[in-house]
Every structure is written in C-alpha cells, then in structure tokens.
Amino acid sequence: MRNKILLVDHAGQPREDRVSKALVALGHDIEWCCPVKGDLLPDDFDSYRAAIVYGGMECANDPLPHLDLETDWIARWVRSTKPYLGICLGGQLLAKALGGKVYRHAQAKKEIGFYQVKRSQTLEQSEPGLFHDCLGELPEFLFQWHEDGFELPGGACNLAGSELFPSQAFVCRGEGVLENKVIGLQFHPEVTREIATVWLDTFPAALEASGAQSRDEIEQGFLKYDPAVDRWAKDFLAHWLG
Known part of the structure; x- marks a missing residue:
C-alpha cells in the first residue's frame, strides 16, 4: 500500500502518459480516480504514498460540483502531510485550495x-537550494496547453515562470505542509508527442487562439525539446517520491 500513487484524472479515459508510466517503472502501484465520472475521492489517505492531480478542460473557477469537491479534498490532502503534485488544472486547484487565485490572461492569450x-x-538569489531540491534541472522549454494561470497562495514560493504567465511552478511551505513535496505546475510534463497529436486532432481550432503556436511549431518542438523533458520528468518523479 505504501507505494500506491493516486492519480486524479478529468477525462475518464485510459491513458498512457509519461508520468504514470514512469511511476510504474519506478516500482509504484497506481490507482486512477475520475470524479467527473462519479469516482469518489478516497478518505483513507494512509493507503496512498502520494497524489497527482492532472489537467482537464475545466477552469478551476467553474462552478462544477466535482471541482468543488476536489478543491476541498486537496486542502485536506495537503494538511495530511502527504506529497501532492498538481499538473495544469491540478496546479490551479492546489493554488485555489490554499487561498490563491486562478485567472485568465489580461489579453486573453493562451x-x-x-x-x-x-x-x-x-528565489535563486534568496534560497539557492530550494529550486534544485524541488524541481532539479528544469528544461528551458516545456509543453503547455492552457489559458488560465494561478497566483500563489500564502506561504508558497514561485519556482519558475514564462513571459505570459509569471507563475509556472510553485512549492507550498508552512505549518502542516510536507516540506518541498507539495508542488503545482502549469506546464504538462506528462504529455508525450502521441498524446499531443490526439489533442491537436481533436481541438484544431485551439491553435487559432492568440499566443498559440502552429502545429508545425509544436511538432518541431517535440523533436527538439521533448527528449530533455522526458529525462527531467523521470528524475523529478524519483526525487519527489524519494
């Protein structure tokens, strides 16, 4: 039981993403949970080593019952001093659960x-060890698919940012929070080229948004940048669960 990782999904479909595959390769059992499909989030936190909440089509501010339940559950999970990793929507829900804000870009850019x-x-100047302790050697270019961003909750430290969204990764700190193990990410380390292809085929109009790259730019990005992301993601997960 101690090696089981809870994975909270918002699509309700089988997936072979980079993060879940890496966890299995590291020797962990995984259990998927999809609240939007009616799955109940567990109350028995002791049965799990850590939780990862993935992204989704929803906005963290949407008045949806399953998101309200998730937000409350995330706050309780963090208070239980268990590791938590939020990816995109999962990072936004973490920020909201702890008192931060989720917002749209002022110029509606994505x-x-x-x-x-x-x-x-x-952060690098004031606490030079913290960034490396949390994320390691983060690649310079990372895959994104979002229109919302987060403002940090109280006590959180911003780890990284982009030109359009100044908070791309943060770590929560403070009383009742497991040191350096409660992390929110805006980018998508779990997305492989195969997953991105499905997204691009399903939502081609998304690339018409202000700020979005072309399909050719994205495909070239996977060729150029994804090998480094793959190496980093595996190292990061091993360290985060270490």
Whole structure:
C-alpha cells in the first residue's frame, strides 16, 4: 500500500502518459480516480504514498460540483502531510485550495506549444537550494496547453515562470505542509508527442487562439525539446517520491 500513487484524472479515459508510466517503472502501484465520472475521492489517505492531480478542460473557477469537491479534498490532502503534485488544472486547484487565485490572461492569450520557462531569479538569489531540491534541472522549454494561470497562495514560493504567465511552478511551505513535496505546475510534463497529436486532432481550432503556436511549431518542438523533458520528468518523479 505504501507505494500506491493516486492519480486524479478529468477525462475518464485510459491513458498512457509519461508520468504514470514512469511511476510504474519506478516500482509504484497506481490507482486512477475520475470524479467527473462519479469516482469518489478516497478518505483513507494512509493507503496512498502520494497524489497527482492532472489537467482537464475545466477552469478551476467553474462552478462544477466535482471541482468543488476536489478543491476541498486537496486542502485536506495537503494538511495530511502527504506529497501532492498538481499538473495544469491540478496546479490551479492546489493554488485555489490554499487561498490563491486562478485567472485568465489580461489579453486573453493562451500558451499552446513549447514555451521558454525560466526559474525565479528572486528565489535563486534568496534560497539557492530550494529550486534544485524541488524541481532539479528544469528544461528551458516545456509543453503547455492552457489559458488560465494561478497566483500563489500564502506561504508558497514561485519556482519558475514564462513571459505570459509569471507563475509556472510553485512549492507550498508552512505549518502542516510536507516540506518541498507539495508542488503545482502549469506546464504538462506528462504529455508525450502521441498524446499531443490526439489533442491537436481533436481541438484544431485551439491553435487559432492568440499566443498559440502552429502545429508545425509544436511538432518541431517535440523533436527538439521533448527528449530533455522526458529525462527531467523521470528524475523529478524519483526525487519527489524519494
């Protein structure tokens, strides 16, 4: 039981993403849960080593019953001093659960494709060990697909940002929070080229949004940047669960 990782999904369909495959390769059991399809989030936190909440089509501010339940559940999970990783919507829900804000870009811009992400210079200067302890050597270009961003909850440290969204990764700190193990990400380390192809085929109109890259740019981005993301994601997960 101690190696079981809870994976909270918002699509309700089988997936072979990079993160879940890496967890299995590391020797962990995984259990999927999809609240939007009626799955109940567990109350027995001791049965799980950690939780990862994935992205989704929803906005964290949408008045949807399953998101309200998730937000409350995430706050309780964090207070139980268990590791938590939020990816895109999962990161936004973490910020909201702990008192932060989720917002749309002021010029209605979206990040769809590979964008440069830089670590926080302020954090690097004030606490040089924290960034590496949390994320390791983060690749410079990361795959994104979102129109919302998050403002940090109280006590959180910004780890990295992009030109359009200054908070791309944060770690929560403070009383009742497991040190350096409660992390929200805006980018998508779990998305492989195969998953991105499905998204692009399903939602081609998304690339018409302001700020989005072209399909050719995205495909070239996977060729150029994804090998580094793949290496980093596996190292990060091993360290996060270590």
